[in-house]
Amino acid sequence: MRVLKLSAHGLPQSWITLGEAVLHYAADDVRWTMGSSVAVFHGGHNAVSGLQSCIEVHSIIGTRGVPRTHQQGMTPGLTGPKLFARDCNMCAYCGKTLAVEHLTREHIVPICQNGQNTWMNLVTACASCNHRKGPRTPEQACMPLLYAPYVPSIWEDFILRNRRILADQMEFLRMHVPKTSRLAPAKDHALGFETFSHV
Numbered sequence: 429m430r431v432l433k434l435s436a437h438g439l440p441q442s443w444i445t446l447g448e449a450v451l452h453y454a455a456d457d458v459r460w461t462m463g464s465s466v467a468v469f470h471g472g473h474n475a476v477s478g479l480q481s482c483i484e485v486h487s488i489i490g491t492r493g494v495p496r497t498h499q500q501g502m503t504p505g506l507t508g509p510k511l512f513a514r515d516c517n518m519c520a521y522c523g524k525t526l527a528v529e530h531l532t533r534e535h536i537v538p539i540c541q542n543g544q545n546t547w548m549n550l551v552t553a554c555a556s557c558n559h560r561k562g563p564r565t566p567e568q569a570c571m572p573l574l575y576a577p578y579v580p581s582i583w584e585d586f587i588l589r590n591r592r593i594l595a596d597q598m599e600f601l602r603m604h605v606p607k608t609s610r611l612a613p614a615k616d617h618a619l620g621f622e623t624f625s626h627v
């Protein structure tokens with residue numbers, strides 16, 4: 429599992445490991461926490477009081493420091509796994525939902541016709557539809573798209589990046605996702621996400 433690290437203003441920064449989260453607590457960087465307690469780490473005993481130090485890690489932490497400025501208004505990085513997650517692992521042409529290993533990145537306007545490697549020009553396709561369409565546009569191939577591509581927001585990007593999101597983290601991220609997004613409705617099974625109430 430990962431801890432969702434936010435800026436002090438509440439913008440998502442990164443998914444971090446429990447160990448990285450503990451370092452933020454130990455450095456007194458954590459300004460506030462949300463969500464459930466996911467782990468408790470015990471340290472040494474205080475020589476004077478005899479009390480043992482203890483760090484309780486929460487699933488969502490707001491940290492001190494300057495937020496990374498790439499967060500808003502910029503396009504999330506495009507990867508195959510995130511593209512397939514955006515498209516719910518569904519082929520844009522035949523509608524089949526397949527395992528990731530059977531999916532391909534399909535350029536709507538093919539590269540040979542100056543199609544770009546962007547969120548708006550890529551959809552998920554099965555290998556046979558990708559092959560059948562070839563170096564043609566959907567119009568030229570008479571293969572209309574079953575759904576439209578879109579650029580994920582920063583919030584959606586954080587959902588797409590992590591396949592094991594805790595239920596409270598998912599709830600927090602979804603509060604900021606537009607209702608029109610394919611990630612908005614509670615259809616975790618269709619999306620292939622696993623959410624966990626507890627670790």
Ligand SMILES: [Zn+2]
Nearest residue numbers: 519522554557
């Ligand atoms: Zn297909």
